[in-house]
Amino acid sequence: MKKLFLLLLTMFVGSGVAMSQAYCGNHAFDGEHKNEVSGYVMAGTNVVTDGFGGLAGSYTRHFTPRWHVGGDMQMQFGKQLFSMDVTGGYRLPLKYGSLFFDGKFLYNRYNKFNFNELIGNVSVTWETAYVDVRLGESWIHYQHTSDGYTEPLTLTFGLGVNVRHRDNPWNIGLYFRNYDEFYYENWNINWGVRFYAPLPRRLRLFGELNVRPAGSISQLASKYETSIKLGIKYKW
Amino acid sequence: MKLQHITIIAALAIVALTSCEKVSPIGVLVSGTAVEDRVKMSHLYYSQYLDEFVMAGVKGDYTFIVGGDSHLTKDPGRMDEMLAIGLENEDTFYAHLGDIADTKPEYYIRLDSLIQAAKKRYVAKNFDTDDNKIYYPKGVPHDSEEAMTFQEIIYPFFPVVGNHDITHNGWALWSNIFHSSFYEFPVHIINSSGETEAIDRFIFLDTASGTLGQEQVDLIEEGVLDGDDKNKYRHTFVFSHTNIFRPSAWQFASTFPREETFFLLNQFKKWNTSIVFCGHVHAWDEREFEGVTYLTLDSMSEENSPNPGDYLVRVHVNADGTLSWEKVHMSYTKKKK
DSSP states (O other): OHHHHHHHHHHHHSOOOHHHHHSTTOOSOOSSOOEEEEEEEEEEEETTTEEEEEEEEEEEEESSSSEEEEEEEEEEETTTEEEEEEEEEEEEEOSSSEEEEEEEEEEEEETTTTEEEEEEEEEEEEEOSSEEEEEEEEEEEEEOSSOEEEOOOEEEEEEEEESSOTTSSSEEEEEEESEETTEEOSSOOEEEEEEEEEETTTEEEEEEEEEEEESOSSTTOEEEEEEEEEEEEEEO | OOHHHHHHHHHHHHHHHTTSSBOSTTTTTSOOOOHHHHHHHHHHHHHHOGGGGOOOOEESOEEEEEEOOOOBSSOOHHHHHHHHHHHHTTOSEEEEOSOOBOSOHHHHHHHHHHHHHHHHHHHHHHEEEOTTOOEEETTSOTTSTTOBOTTTSOOOEEEOOOHHHHGGGTHHHHHHHHOOSSEEEEEEEEOTTSOEEEEEEEEEOOOTTSSOHHHHHHHHHHTTTSOOTTSOEEEEEEEESSOSSOSSTTOOSOOOOHHHHHHHHHHHHHTTEEEEEEOSSSSOEEEEETTEEEEEOOOOOTTTOOSOEEEEEEEEEOTTSOEEEEEEEEOOOOOOO
């Protein structure tokens, strides 16, 4: 029972692979470096808040080739959004790729709208050499000055495809998903391009162009938010 | 062609497409009028033809009826029933929450014919006419200034546009009948002396795309729906196709993105809204958030809801300012082939 409690605690209050989950083929422990720290800058436009920019940072600790924990933080100017999360997960090696069982607990402060949001997410990701698929569920609660609302459970799903093997020093790929590092949507499906490339001294450049529409991937999907992220990851 | 080349071309295509309002891979292949253009067109029409969005004053209590997601195709039974219920009960107006028809020209022709027939019944019940085809509200002297032609009579049916109304360039069909998807009108409550005692306000938003879009957000922030500063509104009612709250975890229809949800919740509170009516998910939901009631209506369509049921809502607004609502039963069932 104590082990189970510790397992759940680690998954929910653990730490962060959120960014590494989002950027292609980058999820698993590489067998060599136990610490990852990364940061990125972002800029974009949003229908409600107009132009915005931001900074984000992340740390991941691989205790073993199977267990990892971490945390992420971001600030978006323009939206007046502050976010932080703790995540953790377990990797189950398979014949083809790995299965990742991840948990995340996320807090968002939408200061412009005076809303606080709490999100708990559990997900399973099957990551193969070229393709990754994710399914999960999100618990979302938001609170305004005098009232709060807990949404019905929200399905999490994502699909990513890379052009090179995930162990390749560089990669580029496409993705479709109804979440990002710091939000989970219902049926509004993000899509975009992601990449990473090697830099000297155990550094890696990564980034993505994210199209966040209102509406699903149909002819009705309308422009809601477009953003670019560019960052550096360091492993040791 | 190598996979890398295909991916790079796809990446460049995404960069190009992000400057377009239709951000879906399917959307760029199928024509359609995006929310920005719909709102610009609607606001221009609304500004120029304000007379079409004016309701006659009401004395004392009044009611209005709301339905949605009729998805009219070949069988207009439920839509016809809604208008008949409104006429029979002498509701002041009838509001529709979008997805009024599935997008095919013949369905909109059928809808237009149905509305024109309903208008004739409405005029016959509420107006007298003379030999010159001039119409007067019943009980009004024929020499009064309220004389009007049939065309000038406003049939009190006010819809918002839904996502099914704009597929396959359906906006051309929808707007040809209803003209504007973004508008508001007041209802003046007249006392026994003929003076305005209170004003209630009705706001219709274009949320068919799952977002208000930049233009509509800007117009709302500029206050174009805030009405006349001199008049304080007693009640505000908002009509939106896209729903704010999902009835259950099994509803996967698109709702507003996060920031827009918060923007709208704040805006409804700022407008001191009494009830927000939504459709879209084809499931009933009722809840309250910060003093605002949110009613999401089930689909009244024969296809989606084949059995008789309580698919409409009637709101009773009393002269003393109190209000209540009730579900209204629809009994029409689909014709058997």
